[in-house]
Amino acid sequence: MIIKSLDHLNSISKKIADKLSENDFIYLTGEIGVGKTSLTRNLINYLQEKEGVKTTEVLSPTFNLLYEYEIKNYKIMHYDLYRIKEEKELVNLGMFSEKQKAVRIIEWPQMIKDRFKEKLEIELNYTNNENEREVSFKGFGKWSNFKNEL
Ligand SMILES: Nc1ncnc2c1ncn2[C@@H]1O[C@H](COP(=O)(O)OP(=O)(O)OP(=O)(O)O)[C@@H](O)[C@H]1O
Numbered sequence: 750m751i752i753k754s755l756d757h758l759n760s761i762s763k764k765i766a767d768k769l770s771e772n773d774f775i776y777l778t779g780e781i782g783v784g785k786t787s788l789t790r791n792l793i794n795y796l797q798e799k800e801g802v803k804t805t806e807v808l809s810p811t812f813n814l815l816y817e818y819e820i821k822n823y824k825i826m827h828y829d830l831y832r833i834k835e836e837k838e839l840v841n842l843g844m845f846s847e848k849q850k851a852v853r854i855i856e857w858p859q860m861i862k863d864r865f866k867e868k869l870e871i872e873l874n875y876t877n878n879e880n881e882r883e884v885s886f887k888g889f890g891k892w893s894n895f896k897n898e899l
């Protein structure tokens with residue numbers, strides 16, 4: 750599917766946000782600068798507004814690896830694993846903790862071994878048009894039919 754503009758990206762982000770619940774995993778793959786953080790920012794700011802919590806800046810976790818956002822019933826953990834070399838480093842980042850009521854949104858998730866049931870994999874690609882992107886979805890569990898719900 751083609752994302753025609755930043756506005757269009759925003760509307761897709763909202764549809765993902767409306768379906769989110771604790772223990773969901775969102776994987777974001779695609780080249781540097783393709784729009785992974787932009788999608789996440791739209792999604793978090795939309796949920797903050799919808800749930801009546803303060804709208805915050807959503808920065809790229811490139812150096813911090815993880816930023817967290819409190820949304821009413823759960824939190825969002827936004828990861829950027831570009832610099833992570835070994836999967837075991839993720840334990841300290843709370844990736845596998847089932848005690849937390851959290852949605853995890855993960856940029857550069859390639860190094861995670863697959864084990865999550867409720868997961869949406871999103872792949873973004875550049876097109877010849879500067880403000881356009883190609884997106885594909887692969888869903889598991891409750892996300893398995895997501896691309897047909899758009
Ligand atoms: N349709 C679009 N969808 C997404 N981003 C777009 C679109 N059109 C333009 N852009 C621009 O592309 C850039 C995407 O940057 P962003 O930081 O979101 O990428 P990223 O995939 O997170 O990169 P990185 O791998 O470095 O973390 C932004 O400047 C955004 O405004």
Ligand SMILES: [Mg+2]
Nearest residue numbers: 785786809856
């Ligand atoms: Mg990013």
